[in-house]
Amino acid sequence: MTDIQYWEDTLTEEIEAIQNILDGVPSLSNPVQRASAMEEADDRLRGAAGTKRSFKMEIRLVQDIKERRRLEGNLQKMDQELRTLKADLKALQADENRGELFVSGGAGNGDNGEVDPSRAGSNMLNEAAALQDKTQDSLQNTRNMIAASKEVGVSTLEELQRQREVINNIDKEADRLDDNLARAEALMKQFGKRMAGDKFIQCFAVINSLLLLGVIIYAIMKKGAFDGNSDEPPNPASRMLRSQWEG
Template sequence: LTFNIGERPTFRRFSTPLNQKNLTPFSRHRDDTLNDEIQSIRSLLDRASSGGDRDRASALDRAEKKLRAAQGTRKSYKMETRLVPDPRQKQMFENKLKRLSEQLSQCANDMKALRGNQQRGELFVGARGDQTNVRGEMSGDEAGNMMINEMNDIQDKTKSSIMNTKNMVSASKQVGEATMEELLRQREQIRNIDDEVMRVDDNLNRADKLIQKLWQADGHGQVHTVLRVRQHAAARGRHHLHRDDEE
């Protein structure tokens, strides 16, 4: 856009797109930058995998920052590669971008695995409590041994819990058997009471029949005597029933 004061503005069309001649050097710069960032991330990951917990945490934090920066570089590299005018150079940069993207993805996966190991190590240290080694001095072997010891402790507690449950079941079974024996004894006692009641009823029925015969044969005098005997027998029967109920 060019114009002079007092003149109408005029537009001038450029013969080539803006910065098109400089796209190839820009892509080479992104290529070198992304490659250096990936190498730096790998170096930090190697340091994190071989160092102690404190060095691992510091190296992973730095590698994570480098990874975010490298992902930004990769996006810029991809956008600039699309604008390269030469098809052969464009294909070359796309192949390089694909290779570097795969390396960057591998770095991200390695970092995720190291983060997981770090978190598991921190859990082991937290469960360890006040033992001798501190968090930063715990090795992988120690963490593995600690996990095995904790598993054995859990198994011992489980076995103890199972034994307690078996003892409770056995005690409940004994209580049930004792209750069943008591119920059977009470049932037998009730059966004896029923037998005694039936015997008393039979005696009363025989006494009634005897009274009727005496009434018909000997008159009222002997009947009164038999009635007194019957009342005495009935009273004795009720006394026996009352005593059995109390027992």
């Protein structure tokens, strides 16, 4: 973020410096000073174009979408200011060249004080051709800026599409985790039910074993009671049970 702020501040200062130079050109009476000032403004415009490219590259590295849009808006505003300054510089240069044209036309007067039409027409055609070339250069620069803007827009769309795919993948992964958690919970409930059933069976088996043991003990005690306290013959069933117990 510090680098972005540096490039933004630098570009702002360069635009202000160019504007001050162009504002002071009309007040200069010396043609040499005017030419020097316009040349300095032209050099600063080229430097500002390089600063603008660096600022644009730093903007493309910003991850926050809102911050990137804000910086892109500032860049677009500064770019428009640079275009306006460049147009003002071209207008000043055209006025300067036009003044030189009239001076050179006046210098070609004959002895009778009349202007040479052929020479004046040639100078005007040359000036028109020069202005046309400058206009073509300006149009080409505008096309280049539009192409660069389209490139930035395409890159932004691609980045947004990539982020959307990442979010969709995260949603799918979250849904899959939810399904796995639901299955794990169902398996735990089923396992708990089985454990409860197994414990019930074990308890039932222990109870049956205890009942059987109680019956056997009762039968033995009953047999002992018959043998010690009664003169009646033993019960055949008790005899059979005793024989099985002793055997």
